[in-house]
Amino acid sequence: MADYDTVLIRYGELTTKGKNRKDFIRKLDNNIRGILREFTQLEYRRSYDRFYIRLNGADAEAVKEKLQKVFGISSFSFTERVDSSLDAIKERCLAIAKDSGKRTFKMITRRHDKTFPMNSDGINRAVAGYILENTDMKVDVHHPELELRVEVHSGDTYLMSEKIPGAGGYPSGINGKVLLMLSGGIDSPVAAYELMKRGLDVEAVHFASPPYTSENARQKVLDLASMMSEYNQGRMRVHMVNFTALQLEIYRTAGDPYAITLMRRMMVRLAEQIAKESGCLAIGTGESLGQVASQTLESIACINSVISIPVLRPLICMDKVEIIDLARRIGTYETSILPYEDCCTIFDPKNPVTKPTIKKAESYEARFPYDKMIAEAAEAAEVITVHPQEKESFL
Ligand code: ATP
Numbered sequence: 001m002a003d004y005d006t007v008l009i010r011y012g013e014l015t016t017k018g019k020n021r022k023d024f025i026r027k028l029d030n031n032i033r034g035i036l037r038e039f040t041q042l043e044y045r046r047s048y049d050r051f052y053i054r055l056n057g058a059d060a061e062a063v064k065e066k067l068q069k070v071f072g073i074s075s076f077s078f079t080e081r082v083d084s085s086l087d088a089i090k091e092r093c094l095a096i097a098k099d100s101g102k103r104t105f106k107m108i109t110r111r112h113d114k115t116f117p118m119n120s121d122g123i124n125r126a127v128a129g130y131i132l133e134n135t136d137m138k139v140d141v142h143h144p145e146l147e148l149r150v151e152v153h154s155g156d157t158y159l160m161s162e163k164i165p166g167a168g169g170y171p172s173g174i175n176g177k178v179l180l181m182l183s184g185g186i187d188s189p190v191a192a193y194e195l196m197k198r199g200l201d202v203e204a205v206h207f208a209s210p211p212y213t214s215e216n217a218r219q220k221v222l223d224l225a226s227m228m229s230e231y232n233q234g235r236m237r238v239h240m241v242n243f244t245a246l247q248l249e250i251y252r253t254a255g256d257p258y259a260i261t262l263m264r265r266m267m268v269r270l271a272e273q274i275a276k277e278s279g280c281l282a283i284g285t286g287e288s289l290g291q292v293a294s295q296t297l298e299s300i301a302c303i304n305s306v307i308s309i310p311v312l313r314p315l316i317c318m319d320k321v322e323i324i325d326l327a328r329r330i331g332t333y334e335t336s337i338l339p340y341e342d343c344c345t346i347f348d349p350k351n352p353v354t355k356p357t358i359k360k361a362e363s364y365e366a367r368f369p370y371d372k373m374i375a376e377a378a379e380a381a382e383v384i385t386v387h388p389q390e391k392e393s394f395l
Pocket residue numbers: 180181182183184185186187188189205206207208284285286287291292294295342343344
């Protein structure tokens with residue numbers, strides 16, 4: 001029986017060198033330890049291009065599930081550690097091969113320790129020969145049923161047969177902080193995932209219009225944030241903004257066709273202010289080009305013109321089916337489709353303008369003191385920090 005007692009982790013997107021590489025690895029180290037903190041028996045060690053975790057009896061399946069949520073990991077394997085001696089490597093590889101129940105195999109050896117007396121090819125031949133002598137298995141270098149990997153380091157050698165894909169991307173937080181506009185819909189949690197994957201630390205802002213939007217709608221947003229927080233170093237700050245006064249005023253002054261345009265212009269102004277106050281260098285949204293009236297290029301231009309902070313729109317070129325597929329994979333879809341009203345659905349205009357002009361939007365805005373109302377709404381925003389919910393698996 002193979003005795004998998006160590007997880008070997010391969011770093012993702014490590015094209016950077018020098019200080020950036022150091023920062024990448026340090027942050028990844030920190031995020032891995034953070035997500036696994038409940039497993040107190042684990043022991044950690046890192047090398048130039050690998051990270052190792054001794055399980056010491058921890059539940060491998062539970063550790064695997066957590067590691068798949070850590071950005072910056074390209075892949076990982078459960079491995080058996082043996083002493084770096086050819087005899088030990090041969091014996092344990094044979095045990096793994098026998099245990100696998102597979103008929104064909106291929107050896108893949110990497111010799112990190114160049115002082116080991118045999119090169120990779122020599123090790124491959126010696127081990128494969130030993131397995132051929134002692135089993136009915138055959139070598140198949142093109143389509144093997146079993147890939148037996150051997151990594152030789154100076155004291156320890158790691159043997160493994162499975163490579164589990166990691167989440168890829170950059171370690172959460174390494175590329176700074178972004179303020180995501182989080183609605184209760186399908187798109188914005190997926191946008192959060194994509195931004196986190198690029199190594200951004202995500203804070204969220206949500207605009208609610210009580211009593212027109214309910215406590216359930218608010219809780220749904222917090223639940224989504226809590227699901228996403230597991231990818232975000234185990235926490236997410238959510239700025240809850242009361243948008244009711246502004247929304248009512250917009251409907252009173254602008255009426256139906258321009259209501260959504262003005263609402264979005266107000267939302268991004270508020271988001272820009274909150275972003276600056278909380279150290280976020282950009283705003284994120286779940287917009288996808290052409291999806292609805294407020295996401296035509298004319299609308300985006302008209303909305304974007306009131307702010308100067310960069311806006312990141314990771315879903316801009318994605319189809320709805322692709323977005324839904326990703327929402328299902330990250331586990332937010334079922335929550336997103338719960339039928340609780342959003343501030344946009346309540347005041348849902350019947351004929352939203354698809355080609356708004358800046359001039360017209362400005363002429364409506366000149367009719368009420370939105371600056372003052374934005375300042376008041378930002379001032380009164382509530383900040384809630386959420387964490388992953390216990391015992392729930394989101395993948
Ligand atoms: P989503 O599924 O993310 O709600 P959507 O397809 O419903 O997106 P819109 O309602 O037009 O599209 O919203 C576009 C983007 O504007 C959202 O992805 C989100 O980033 C932001 N947004 C919309 N409503 C809110 C809100 N109430 N609070 C915060 N952000 C919002």
